[in-house]
Amino acid sequence: MDIPTLESLNLLAVLPAIILAAYTGLLLVVDLFIPNENKQRTALLAILGLGATGVALGVQINQYSAIGDQMAFGGLVIVDGYALFLQGIFLLSAILGILMAMNYLPRRGIERGEYYSLILFTTVGSMFMALANDLMVVFVALELLSIPLYVLSAFIRDDPGSEEAGMKYFLLGAFSSAFFVYGVALIYGGTGTTSLDGVAAVLAGEALNLPLALVGMGLLLVGLGFKVAAFPFHMWTPDVYQGAPTAATGFMSVGAKVAGFAALIRVLVTAFPGAAQAWGLLVIAIAILTMILGNVTAISQSNAKRMLAYSSIAHAGYILVALSAAQFPELAQEASSAALFYMLTYTITNLGAFAVVMAIEKDDGSGVEIEDFAGLAKSRPAVALMMLIFMLSLTGLPVSAGMVGKFFVFGVAINAASQSVWLAIVAIVGVLTSVVSAFYYMRIVYMMYMRDGDEEAEYPAIKPALGTALAVTGIGTLVLGFLPTLLFDAAQRALIAGL
Amino acid sequence: MQAIFAIAPLIIILPFAGVFINAFFGRRLMENPDSPAPGIVASVMAGGAFTVALLLFIGLLNDPAGAQVPLFTWMSIQISPERTFVIDWTLRVDTLSSIMMLVVTGVGTLIHIYAIGYMQFDVEENVHKRHLHGAEADEFKRRYFSRFFTFLNLFLGSMLILVTGNTFLTLFVGWELVGLCSFLLIGFWNDDPEKGVANAKAANKAFIVNRVGDFGMLMAIFLLFWSFGSLQFDEVFSRGECMIEGSQADCITLSPEELDWNPAATSEEEEARSGAIGVLASLAPAEEGPGELNTLIFLGAVGFPMGAVVTAITLLMLLGATGKSAQIPLFVWLPDAMAGPTPVSALIHAATMVTAGIYMITRSNVLFHMAPFSETVVAVVGGLTALVAATIAVAQFDIKKVLAYSTISQLGFMIAAVGLGGYVAGIFHLATHAFFKALLFLGSGSVIQGMERGILAGEAGHGDEHGSAHDDEHHAEHDDHHDDHHAHPDPQDMRNMGGLLQRMPTTGWTYIIGSLALAGIVPLAGFWSKDEILLDANNESLLVYILLSVASFLTAFYMTRQVSLVFFGQPRTDAADQATESPGVVTIPLIILGALSVFGGLMNLPFEGFHQLGHWLEYSVTYAHIPKFNLTVAVISTVVALAAIGLGWLVYGRSPSQSSEDQDPLASTGPLFGFLEAKWYWDELYEAVLIRPFTRLSDFFANTLDWNVFHDWFHDTLLSGFFVGGSQIMSKPIDQGVVDGTVNGLANLVSGSSRGLRRIQTGFVRNYALVVALGVVVIVIFLVARFVL
Numbered sequence A: 001m002d003i004p005t006l007e008s009l010n011l012l013a014v015l016p017a018i019i020l021a022a023y024t025g026l027l028l029v030v031d032l033f034i035p036n037e038n039k040q041r042t043a044l045l046a047i048l049g050l051g052a053t054g055v056a057l058g059v060q061i062n063q064y065s066a067i068g069d070q071m072a073f074g075g076l077v078i079v080d081g082y083a084l085f086l087q088g089i090f091l092l093s094a095i096l097g098i099l100m101a102m103n104y105l106p107r108r109g110i111e112r113g114e115y116y117s118l119i120l121f122t123t124v125g126s127m128f129m130a131l132a133n134d135l136m137v138v139f140v141a142l143e144l145l146s147i148p149l150y151v152l153s154a155f156i157r158d159d160p161g162s163e164e165a166g167m168k169y170f171l172l173g174a175f176s177s178a179f180f181v182y183g184v185a186l187i188y189g190g191t192g193t194t195s196l197d198g199v200a201a202v203l204a205g206e207a208l209n210l211p212l213a214l215v216g217m218g219l220l221l222v223g224l225g226f227k228v229a230a231f232p233f234h235m236w237t238p239d240v241y242q243g244a245p246t247a248a249t250g251f252m253s254v255g256a257k258v259a260g261f262a263a264l265i266r267v268l269v270t271a272f273p274g275a276a277q278a279w280g281l282l283v284i285a286i287a288i289l290t291m292i293l294g295n296v297t298a299i300s301q302s303n304a305k306r307m308l309a310y311s312s313i314a315h316a317g318y319i320l321v322a323l324s325a326a327q328f329p330e331l332a333q334e335a336s337s338a339a340l341f342y343m344l345t346y347t348i349t350n351l352g353a354f355a356v357v358m359a360i361e362k363d364d365g366s367g368v369e370i371e372d373f374a375g376l377a378k379s380r381p382a383v384a385l386m387m388l389i390f391m392l393s394l395t396g397l398p399v400s401a402g403m404v405g406k407f408f409v410f411g412v413a414i415n416a417a418s419q420s421v422w423l424a425i426v427a428i429v430g431v432l433t434s435v436v437s438a439f440y441y442m443r444i445v446y447m448m449y450m451r452d453g454d455e456e457a458e459y460p461a462i463k464p465a466l467g468t469a470l471a472v473t474g475i476g477t478l479v480l481g482f483l484p485t486l487l488f489d490a491a492q493r494a495l496i497a498g499l
Numbered sequence B: 001m002q003a004i005f006a007i008a009p010l011i012i013i014l015p016f017a018g019v020f021i022n023a024f025f026g027r028r029l030m031e032n033p034d035s036p037a038p039g040i041v042a043s044v045m046a047g048g049a050f051t052v053a054l055l056l057f058i059g060l061l062n063d064p065a066g067a068q069v070p071l072f073t074w075m076s077i078q079i080s081p082e083r084t085f086v087i088d089w090t091l092r093v094d095t096l097s098s099i100m101m102l103v104v105t106g107v108g109t110l111i112h113i114y115a116i117g118y119m120q121f122d123v124e125e126n127v128h129k130r131h132l133h134g135a136e137a138d139e140f141k142r143r144y145f146s147r148f149f150t151f152l153n154l155f156l157g158s159m160l161i162l163v164t165g166n167t168f169l170t171l172f173v174g175w176e177l178v179g180l181c182s183f184l185l186i187g188f189w190n191d192d193p194e195k196g197v198a199n200a201k202a203a204n205k206a207f208i209v210n211r212v213g214d215f216g217m218l219m220a221i222f223l224l225f226w227s228f229g230s231l232q233f234d235e236v237f238s239r240g241e242c243m244i245e246g247s248q249a250d251c252i253t254l255s256p257e258e259l260d261w262n263p264a265a266t267s268e269e270e271e272a273r274s275g276a277i278g279v280l281a282s283l284a285p286a287e288e289g290p291g292e293l294n295t296l297i298f299l300g301a302v303g304f305p306m307g308a309v310v311t312a313i314t315l316l317m318l319l320g321a322t323g324k325s326a327q328i329p330l331f332v333w334l335p336d337a338m339a340g341p342t343p344v345s346a347l348i349h350a351a352t353m354v355t356a357g358i359y360m361i362t363r364s365n366v367l368f369h370m371a372p373f374s375e376t377v378v379a380v381v382g383g384l385t386a387l388v389a390a391t392i393a394v395a396q397f398d399i400k401k402v403l404a405y406s407t408i409s410q411l412g413f414m415i416a417a418v419g420l421g422g423y424v425a426g427i428f429h430l431a432t433h434a435f436f437k438a439l440l441f442l443g444s445g446s447v448i449q450g451m452e453r454g455i456l457a458g459e460a461g462h463g464d465e466h467g468s469a470h471d472d473e474h475h476a477e478h479d480d481h482h483d484d485h486h487a488h489p490d491p492q493d494m495r496n497m498g499g500l501l502q503r504m505p506t507t508g509w510t511y512i513i514g515s516l517a518l519a520g521i522v523p524l525a526g527f528w529s530k531d532e533i534l535l536d537a538n539n540e541s542l543l544v545y546i547l548l549s550v551a552s553f554l555t556a557f558y559m560t561r562q563v564s565l566v567f568f569g570q571p572r573t574d575a576a577d578q579a580t581e582s583p584g585v586v587t588i589p590l591i592i593l594g595a596l597s598v599f600g601g602l603m604n605l606p607f608e609g610f611h612q613l614g615h616w617l618e619y620s621v622t623y624a625h626i627p628k629f630n631l632t633v634a635v636i637s638t639v640v641a642l643a644a645i646g647l648g649w650l651v652y653g654r655s656p657s658q659s660s661e662d663q664d665p666l667a668s669t670g671p672l673f674g675f676l677e678a679k680w681y682w683d684e685l686y687e688a689v690l691i692r693p694f695t696r697l698s699d700f701f702a703n704t705l706d707w708n709v710f711h712d713w714f715h716d717t718l719l720s721g722f723f724v725g726g727s728q729i730m731s732k733p734i735d736q737g738v739v740d741g742t743v744n745g746l747a748n749l750v751s752g753s754s755r756g757l758r759r760i761q762t763g764f765v766r767n768y769a770l771v772v773a774l775g776v777v778v779i780v781i782f783l784v785a786r787f788v789l
Helices: A009-033 A040-069 A083-107 A113-131 A135-153 A161-189 A196-204 A210-228 A236-243 A244-271 A273-299 A305-327 A330-362 A381-395 A400-415 A419-449 A462-483 A485-492 B002-008 B011-029 B038-063 B093-127 B133-164 B169-185 B197-229 B232-246 B268-279 B306-324 B332-338 B342-351 B353-363 B365-370 B372-394 B399-418 B422-465 B473-485 B504-518 B525-540 B542-567 B584-604 B612-618 B631-653 B664-670 B670-675 B677-751 B765-788
Strands: A070-072 A078-081 B068-079 B083-093 B295-297 B302-305
Touching: A009 A040, A009 A070, A009 A078, A009 A113, A009 A419, A009 B765, A040 A113, A070 B332, A070 B353, A078 A113, A083 A161, A083 A330, A083 A485, A083 B765, A113 A135, A113 A236, A135 A161, A135 A210, A135 A244, A161 A196, A161 B765, A196 A210, A196 A244, A196 A273, A196 B169, A210 A244, A210 A273, A210 B765, A236 A244, A236 A305, A244 A273, A244 A305, A244 B306, A273 A305, A273 A400, A273 A419, A273 B677, A273 B765, A305 A400, A305 A419, A330 A381, A330 A400, A330 A485, A330 B038, A330 B504, A381 A400, A381 A419, A381 A462, A400 A419, A400 A462, A400 B342, A419 B093, A419 B353, A462 A485, B002 B038, B011 B038, B011 B133, B011 B631, B038 B083, B038 B133, B083 B093, B083 B133, B083 B169, B083 B525, B093 B133, B093 B342, B093 B353, B093 B584, B093 B612, B133 B169, B133 B332, B133 B342, B133 B353, B169 B197, B169 B306, B169 B332, B169 B342, B197 B306, B197 B332, B302 B306, B302 B332, B306 B353, B306 B372, B332 B342, B332 B399, B342 B353, B342 B399, B342 B422, B353 B399, B353 B422, B353 B504, B365 B372, B365 B525, B365 B612, B372 B525, B372 B670, B372 B677, B399 B525, B399 B542, B399 B670, B422 B504, B422 B525, B422 B584, B422 B612, B504 B542, B504 B584, B504 B631, B504 B765, B525 B542, B525 B584, B542 B584, B542 B631, B584 B612, B612 B670, B631 B664, B664 B670, B670 B677
Parallel strands: none
Antiparallel strands: A070 A078, B068 B083, B295 B302
16 A cells, blocks of 8 residues: 555545535534524525535636546545536535525424535535545445435424434435445455456456455445435335425435436446446346336326425436446447436436425425415416426426436437347337326426416415525526537536546 | 628617617606607617618728628537538628618618607507506506517517528528517507407418418528528529539539538448438539539439529529518418508518518529529519509508508519519619608508597597587588497598598698609609619510509509598598697608608619619629610600599599598499409408318317317327326236235245235335345346356
């Protein structure tokens, strides 16, 4: 083992993550001095920190074309285009998540400063998921990401539903994390290293113990599959999404999922290109089952949060479609770009959909049944229009971000279909289940526009923070739909190092 | 390029700035609901655009070659590794577009000013009609007054986009935008309590009929791109010119490198590279030297000779022009379009928008020159339209309908002119017609509002001093008559007018000037431009010459009829009796336009050393030609006009009818007059041949196919049954039964415990964990069995 030097640590390369980590620690302390009735200030400070991180990240992105990939912490962490793009998504979702919570938490009477600090912590974890170049770092980042989310799920302490959600999420999360660590251990046993490039190098040569490494890889798939809510590790999702405070649900439906994929894609593509055939088939099978289960079960849901939970399972399936095309080395980059772009569109659209749910949720947490959307177009035309945009985008109808995202994801799968018929099948299942998804997304549209609602229904006022979140997500969804090249170019340049 | 041309973008930016201001702040500008502020903003913007047009014109005087002022790249599509299809948004400043800019902004500015006065009265009248009071009335005024000027400015900007476009695509953008404005303004009073539905229908009719023309335009643009590989004016036209005059092999639209991506090339590699735009055609050079345009254009696998393709393109363009410029067979929308407020009729439906077709054909003169057959068709369509519309105008009673058919007829003159290759004559007539037809429309608006003021005065008179205004027994009789049957005489019906010259002298005299100009009396503007068209017709085609001569006879006749009915004789209703002159803001534009109608001919006198417009256009219209002045033609046309005026005076002026109930003197001709009054039954014909079958077909689609079959059976029964059933199967038997059963069964195996079947989404963490564990088992077994054993 080399002795770390300042040069090999290369702290500058991970400056954004370090800034955010340090700032979060500081914010915890500062929060103690902010009176309880002024916790909105904590939120603003948190956004400030995310903004500062964003500036540092922007500088890095700006310099990326000149400097190229960098290692930090002696190779444990890698800063490549892939990581930079993902960190951008995480910061965006954290800012939006806080904006939504600023409006939501006070209404439900659960505003405490820790909420915002926890979001920052989990964001730091997400960032390291994207940066990790070593299985141990992935694990640490995974825990840093997950534990705050357990707390956020149980944030309504006097609500048994929320407590139950947190508890379930924690137990199952711990269970799957255990599989993940076990997988890391087996891989170490099989290859003698936990570094991603190291594992790849060993597998390319004469592996010490191939079966151990392969089984280890399968267990990694379980641990990360749990995070992204892929079948059959999805079972926690509806219960937790329904029970957790909506602000936290919205945030974790994108933050945790994208972070899970960040690590999953990098681990499979860089560490296991040698076993691509093995994980390729597994991912295809999981993708197909996930899309079918998510979409079909979503149809029979009556609660909007639960419906969105199954919908988020389905979307994990679509991202897996892209990943399944990454098993072919020549398509790996294209597939990861498609996945990145899809995750961006999903982040913006899904956060927007949850923002709308928050906009109509009553102060006691009720009012989020699908029936409650009836007549929204009359009573709240702007909000209904937003929801229409998000539903169109989630369905994947033009002209919306979701349509473009799906286009690229299925496109890469079809490109790969010449190599394996399974990819044609997974693409076809994807398209068919998208059609099925129209059934439940459009039901909300139907409710909003065609049904008369309760004339007396009173909706909570939309404060500037939530309004901003709605506007950003709504406009973002349309802009990405109309001008996808703006960011798809960026996604195409967001290369995974070593490919 | 001269520095002055750099200001060209302002000519579009200013009207759109007006749109922005009036759309977002228009109502706030009207703190006082009677404030004309939005109108002033719009007029200032129009005036600013006119100033810009003047400056560009001055720049062109020094440098007639003009300039292309780049704005931005609109689209840039890489269609093959070597070739990128670029459409720049560039403003084209040349002698042709500058004439159009001057006419559009000049007449446009006058009409904007006129509209301030007109719309204040019009909005007031609509407040009155809707019985609005207080704050409601104020809000109504604010909303509609500012909205009107928003649309008017939007129209001006759109028209300028059309005429400054440097590619067929930008021209098309303007083309569609002015169509939209026309729609919005025709249906401006679509919530009128009495005529709202009719107005909305008129707007729809204009829009839908124009769709047919736009289809032609679009197809023409597609074919152009296909055969010429470009949509940029200069590129298309220089290739066309080259083909007419040079060796066709040199004029291949695409260089050999560019041809690489053509699908006709056989090599597989190239086919792969051709990608999605593989259907684009290529050219196979045929023969050397000028002559037949027999270069083959491949549409897919079939090759067509260049000459045929250009003929198709130009005929499709003509279809577009018949829509926008209201020619046979698509002219039916224009008379209905008079439902819009009068400034709209003047600006859009007489002076500017409807001339877009003439402009487009003139702009594409190279293409038409390549297709002699199309030129003939254009000329005949124009001549026929001129004649047919003129006959209809003779038998109309609505003051604006007469002008509408007159406009169609005059547009026919212009189309005939450009069809005969007389581009100078066409544009010349376009400009002078803009002056005097705008004048006539604005004059008719002034007359109508004079009548409306008369009606209002009559109502007030009834309340206060009953009967005192009617010392004349004859008039009193009339008044009773109208009170019995219809409380308000139609202020647009010429039968209800008469004797207005004394009551509205400014309007009356300018109207008479406009009529004389339209009739083509020496030395007014209309004489010179019409004479030039007739000159071209005389040189090129006897048929068209006869058509146009008869049409110009009728023109002079119906204008005499109109002037006699409206301005001479005795007032035939109370309203006409009490009509009053319009305010200065209305009459001053009339006077300016009157002056232009008198002196407009100076821009292109047909004598040696003059012909300014002709020489001016030679810089931008390749095939412009200037016919030699022919005294015989001029004398004949003058005699024809004078004879028609004389005849008109004999029929209508000498013994004016005394009552609005009198029959038209021509009605004694029997069915012919009825046939003309009914507009040749064009609308009825279209109704029977096109609309009714179409309605029936859509009825079949909507009610039978869509509702009964698709909605009721396919969607409600089949699809939703399938989904609901599928969902239930998935959630109950499969999810709860099969999956649940399997999971628990296997779970029992794994854990060694048997606790019976349980539902899967139980909410129990232990079950969830079991499913995870099961997943792990399956994955591990799969990996080991497939890749290890």
